[in-house]
Amino acid sequence: MANIKSAIKRIKVTEKRRLENQSRTSRVRTFVKKVEDAIKSGDATAADTAFQALQPEIQRSQSKGTFHKNAVARTLSRLSGKIVALKGKAA
Numbered sequence: 447m448a449n450i451k452s453a454i455k456r457i458k459v460t461e462k463r464r465l466e467n468q469s470r471t472s473r474v475r476t477f478v479k480k481v482e483d484a485i486k487s488g489d490a491t492a493a494d495t496a497f498q499a500l501q502p503e504i505q506r507s508q509s510k511g512t513f514h515k516n517a518v519a520r521t522l523s524r525l526s527g528k529i530v531a532l533k534g535k536a537a
Contacts, residue, residue, distance in 0.1 A: 470507040477503050481525050490533045497529055 477500040484493035508518040
């Protein structure tokens with residue numbers, strides 16, 4: 447355990463941030479799984495709806511620093527491409 451006041455504060459702040467990041471990461475993963483499940487089921491409208499719900503969540507977590515901007519862009523791009531391909535099959 448730290449003895450210096452600033453080190454004690456650092457430990458508290460780090461733990462608080464860790465818990466917030468953990469919560470955000472878990473929340474985003476849940477949204478991603480919903481989109482992927484809808485894609486696997488072949489339901490284009492459900493996948494599109496889930497994707498629309500995912501976008502603000504993942505972008506908010508990126509702005510808070512939980513995810514890197516390129517990782518967010520890559521994830522959204524891949525899921526969007528899968529949804530477009532799914533709509534192409536349905537048509």
